[in-house]
Amino acid sequence: MPNPFQTILFDFDSTLIRVESLDLLAEQKGIGEEVSRLTEASMDGSVPIQDVFPRKMRLLSPTRAEAEGIGRACKDLLVEDAAEVIAALQRLGKDVRIMSSGFKDIIIFAAQDLGIAPEHIIANRLEFDAAGNFLAFHDDGVPLVSDGKRQKVARLGLALPSTVFVGDGATDAAVQGSVGMFIGFGGVAHRPRVAAAADAYITEPRLAPLLRHILLPNELDWLEKNGFEELLLSATMSPRPDAPE
Numbered sequence: 001m002p003n004p005f006q007t008i009l010f011d012f013d014s015t016l017i018r019v020e021s022l023d024l025l026a027e028q029k030g031i032g033e034e035v036s037r038l039t040e041a042s043m044d045g046s047v048p049i050q051d052v053f054p055r056k057m058r059l060l061s062p063t064r065a066e067a068e069g070i071g072r073a074c075k076d077l078l079v080e081d082a083a084e085v086i087a088a089l090q091r092l093g094k095d096v097r098i099m100s101s102g103f104k105d106i107i108i109f110a111a112q113d114l115g116i117a118p119e120h121i122i123a124n125r126l127e128f129d130a131a132g133n134f135l136a137f138h139d140d141g142v143p144l145v146s147d148g149k150r151q152k153v154a155r156l157g158l159a160l161p162s163t164v165f166v167g168d169g170a171t172d173a174a175v176q177g178s179v180g181m182f183i184g185f186g187g188v189a190h191r192p193r194v195a196a197a198a199d200a201y202i203t204e205p206r207l208a209p210l211l212r213h214i215l216l217p218n219e220l221d222w223l224e225k226n227g228f229e230e231l232l233l234s235a236t237m238s239p240r241p242d243a244p245e
């Protein structure tokens, strides 16, 4: 029998939540259009993330209160079945973590609702002064370069063939080939380059289909008998958008 996947790493923005959290913050600050253009260019892979991120953060300069406000807003913007899918994986004993080029200061609020402990959030951090004003950002969690997530995954010391990565963006797709499976998530944002690179691709606006991609038949059976049968019913797989007829 094949070995089961043991570690499941999820991207955060547009994967576990239905928005890009920094775009949401930009909207609140009245600079939404400019910032979302920068985000999209880096997530579809047309511009390296390192070329746009510092500029984006200079524009945003979030205060501590603004970062926490956006973090709380993200709690209402979870992908519809994200919490249940994570609960199912955890019941099976999987090691579920978030890996994001975004900021733990923001992610930590939604992560709590998703049942992911702060120490299982691998992300970057914001620095504020004593009054809570923005001072700087630090990418000492996930390097803000095109293959930063691939570098970080390699450094975690995980058994990589038994690791799955799930994400929507170009920096997520960069892990393909260095983990057991990269699953592209197109349920919030469909990016053709990510779909083309992915070992499997989800087009539904929910995460349940990934269960059928990564779990063994005996694991699916166990979930069905232990309260997750409805979740599994919504886990049907659809063909890839780029698949030939």
Ligand SMILES: [Mg+2]
Binding pocket: 011, 012, 013, 014, 015, 167, 168, 169
């Ligand atoms: Mg994302």
